[in-house]
Amino acid sequence: MARPINPRRVFSRPKVKGFIPMGFYSSDLDTIYLTVEEYESIRLKDYMFLSQLESSEHMGISRPTLTRIYDKARKKIAEALCEGKQILIQGGNVIYLEEWYLCSSCGSKFNSMNNKENPTKCPLCGDTKVEQIDS
Ligand SMILES: [Zn+2]
Incomplete structure (x- = not known):
């Protein structure tokens, strides 16, 4: 069985979709x-x-993994540039460090900083009534 991959830490969502x-x-x-x-x-x-x-x-990954991801990214961008293809930025296994969440039970605001995944539970009261908000 393949080892599950930890999500990569990404500061914020890309500004454009492609x-x-x-x-x-x-x-x-x-x-x-x-x-x-x-x-x-x-x-x-x-x-x-x-x-x-x-x-x-920054991304919480090893250097060889970063190199592999980066090399793939450059090859894809070069292919799009040289062959006139469009680029869509989507998919992947990431958490966004800049995103904030609100617990509608106790009203506390928190972000996903240093967590391995996006929060589904309030760190203060433990309730699951958590939704993403605009910071
Ligand atoms: Zn709460």
Whole structure:
């Protein structure tokens, strides 16, 4: 049986859902699917200019895993760029560190910081009436 993969830590949701080459309709194009963790590896390394080690620590994964995710992401983006494919950013196994939750039982607000998954239970009262809110 395959070992379950811990979710990768991602700071916040990507600003856009994807990209379409100019002058084309989405329905006419082949699609490259970039996972959210692949997007995050590009953001950390190529946009924030973090090292492999720093990026892997941010995402809570080993350096070899980060390298594998990052290499995949670059290949996908290059393919889209060179072959005129659209990119959709979706899927993956992630938690968003920046997202906040509200417990409708006790009214406390909390985020998923340092947890292994998005909270389903209030850390204060233990109730499961927890919903995501805009920070
Ligand atoms: Zn509560």
